[in-house]
Amino acid sequence: xxxxxxxxxxxxxxxxxxxxxxxxxxxxxxxxxxxxxxxxxxxxxxxxxxxxxxxxxxxxxxxxxxxxxxxxxxxxxxxxxxxxxxxxxxxxxxxxxxxxxxxxxxxxxxxxxxxxxxxxxxxxxxxxxxxxxxxxxxxxxxxxxxxxxxxxxxxxxxxxxxxxxxxxxxxxxxxxxxxxxxxxxxxxxxx
Numbered sequence: 001x002x003x004x005x006x007x008x009x010x011x012x013x014x015x016x017x018x019x020x021x022x023x024x025x026x027x028x029x030x031x032x033x034x035x036x037x038x039x040x041x042x043x044x045x046x047x048x049x050x051x052x053x054x055x056x057x058x059x060x061x062x063x064x065x066x067x068x069x070x071x072x073x074x075x076x077x078x079x080x081x082x083x084x085x086x087x088x089x090x091x092x093x094x095x096x097x098x099x100x101x102x103x104x105x106x107x108x109x110x111x112x113x114x115x116x117x118x119x120x121x122x123x124x125x126x127x128x129x130x131x132x133x134x135x136x137x138x139x140x141x142x143x144x145x146x147x148x149x150x151x152x153x154x155x156x157x158x159x160x161x162x163x164x165x166x167x168x169x170x171x172x173x174x175x176x177x178x179x180x181x182x183x184x185x186x187x188x189x190x191x
Contacts, residue, residue: 041136045128049121053113053164054088055171056145057098060108062157065148066090069114072142073127082130086120143174147182156181 054071056064071086092113097106116124143161150157156179162171 049124055162056112057160063148064112065146068146074140087117088114
């Protein structure tokens with residue numbers, strides 16, 4: 001599970017922390033922190049739910065369960081709390097060969113591109129209405145990928161998660177090649 005936590009400060013929402021709860025490690029690019037440092041409630045209200053996309057990259061041999069994977073947004077404000085779980089639809093799947101680094105061998109990966117389901121787009125608009133009427137104290141954004149299958153001898157998986165907020169700005173890397181224990185990805189849908 002990925003959590004992006006932001007807190008309100010002087011009418012701006014400033015990123016505090018982006019981390020993987022289930023792995024207790026972070027693979028967050030500095031560019032993500034910088035890019036989100038100016039993201040505020042007005043920006044959130046201006047998002048188009050039809051444009052939101054999630055991209056999950058897994059090693060070859062691991063299969064994502066798009067129907068059980070989800071995007072979560074929790075908002076705390078003086079007006080109350082709003083917890084949203086947004087289901088995702090698989091748009092595309094493609095295989096690629098990527099370089100893991102200068103001294104590493106290229107590896108085969110599978111890239112899943114997901115969008116909000118039609119019912120989640122409505123729920124997301126409701127969340128934007130909530131934000132427009134209340135001052136957000138903090139916002140937590142979670143991307144929870146669930147696996148449909150994986151190699152029998154695997155105990156962990158290297159995963160990357162990207163989020164597209166605006167078509168004009170391209171994908172934002174939330175997590176870059178973080179290693180997650182498989183037991184955490186097999187937990188119930190609500191975790």
